[in-house]
Amino acid sequence: MPDLSFLPAGMPSIGAMGPAIAIIGLSAVFRGFTGFGFAIIAVPLLSLALPPLLAVALAAGLQLLGGLMDLPQASRSCHWPSVRWLLAGALLASPLGTLLLAWLPADWARLALAAACGAAVLALASGFGFRHIPGRAATAGAGVLSGLFNGLAAMPGPPALAYYLALPLAPAQVRASLIAFFAFSAMASTASLTVIGAIGWRELLLVLAGLPLMIGGSRLGAALFRRAGGAHRGISLATLALVALLTAARGLSGLIGGP
Template identity: 80%
Template structure:
């Protein structure tokens, strides 16, 4: 009876163990750094799952997690920048999703690794703006975020580079990113539904992963309160490691030595 409710195309039990660990680690990272669930989850999940399924799972979990945080984040975020970022992302996100559906799995893994590497560079070397940039600059950052979002449910690299360069208070930057990531999760989820990438399997996996998302985020937040400013260096080291692992898997597959 229960077995009849489980889709036949569910991942094998052997692959679900790593998926559980990856979701928990990514949620912990999100709570510890205040951003970046998808930046960690998508590249690592693509090592255990097909990239399209990895993106769908990450997008769904990010959507539900963002809804939990929206009430508090909406009070502190910088709404003018969020609106123009969202406008740019709205235009480009569907094109990123179409690119994901078109790319071979190993090529998609290399793109995801590159996106993760861009995030590291953005966090290390982002130049700062002396004044808030104009609408065109903000919308352009949104377009780039939308492409990353549609292709990998990862709007983070361009959005992080933009917000870390703004002369805003850290609390306002954090809240603005959380609100924008929620909007991006809506976009990527809608695009995935439109191309038929979300079905019973994906919904069940998102619902099953939600307790891990909640627990990991809360534990990460508690660790942040104890670790102080060390979270930035931990984030950079983790992102770099994820980029290397994902690139290695993609290259191995392209050259015939991987699954």
């Protein structure tokens, strides 16, 4: 056996890193295509191979670095007024979501989130959309929902995605705005994880090791978007529906005493 004593204590085994590499690559490709979805895919799947808190820390760190690298290009076409007010509402409401989580049983919270996601999917699939860009109050309200989702289940994405899919914006502008929103959201989540000690030297090494996969997968996804940008809305809606189904299944499983 090779001498691995130079690695920090608690590093994942070689057997666990194989699936983790594949998951990070797949999630990065999806993120590059849609502008969102890295954590939605990566965290549940990484949790099957790694400790859950490590999976969250790894996904948050990679999303932060990937977002910072993509932000300069995304900033050229993203819709900054909506990004700013969405972030303001999310940052304001995220602590409230955490307080609600302490009061509301986790499984009931998951069912509530699943219902909200499902309602958004049905509305958007039926053709609902804004004729004009909503005002600051409505945009901040969507941000508040993102913050509540973040505090309740570490998932700020579904409300932000539903909001942007309803806007009269081109797919490229929607994608760029989501990249910018999640880049700034990742800053807040990574800072919180660092404060509570969930991100240290071990996690930083793993994030840096996974960064080439994040970059390569995101570039491949971006190339696929340029070839098939028209599929962006359908894939995004399907992902939102899948999130609703999986969240509901997890909540129901907990309520009926499942694993």
